[in-house]
Amino acid sequence: MEKTAGWKTTTGKDVTVTAKLITAKTINLDGHKVDVNCCEKSIDVYVDGFGSQGDYIQKITPRVFNGLSVSHVVGKLVLTQEQVEIIRALEKEITDTPEWIDKVEKEEALQEANMAYDIHYAKIKKAMEC
Numbered sequence: 067m068e069k070t071a072g073w074k075t076t077t078g079k080d081v082t083v084t085a086k087l088i089t090a091k092t093i094n095l096d097g098h099k100v101d102v103n104c105c106e107k108s109i110d111v112y113v114d115g116f117g118s119q120g121d122y123i124q125k126i127t128p129r130v131f132n133g134l135s136v137s138h139v140v141g142k143l144v145l146t147q148e149q150v151e152i153i154r155a156l157e158k159e160i161t162d163t164p165e166w167i168d169k170v171e172k173e174e175a176l177q178e179a180n181m182a183y184d185i186h187y188a189k190i191k192k193a194m195e196c
Contacts, residue, residue: 067163068085069160070083070085070156071083076132079114081111082111084111085159085165086109087107087163088104088105088106105165109153113143118141119143123140125138126139126144137150157185
């Protein structure tokens with residue numbers, strides 16, 4: 067699943083935001099290519115002429131820059147609040163998919179099982195110390 071959105075910068079450069087839900091990938095096992103199931107999200111902010119800016123949106127002190135009120139930055143690209151909301155909306159579309167929700171539920175169940183094991187382990191360890 068892939069979603070894209072975009073806008074133009076004040077200098078006329080095209081910005082493309084691509085959000086992907088990766089459910090399968092090919093990995094290299096010592097020269098053997100193997101297809102494995104996975105559930106990963108990938109978000110990329112790409113600016114023509116500057117390349118990929120990554121996906122880490124950092125909040126900055128709000129200021130006026132080239133006549134625009136900016137509040138965030140990703141890579142070298144400053145973002146307005148509307149642009150941040152576009153990126154967050156794409157991310158939300160990915161995290162609202164059944165595959166992602168299933169992944170999160172499995173991770174939470176595993177975390178609960180690990181906590182139960184740690185509690186049991188601590189009880190047994192305490193009992194063995196006597």
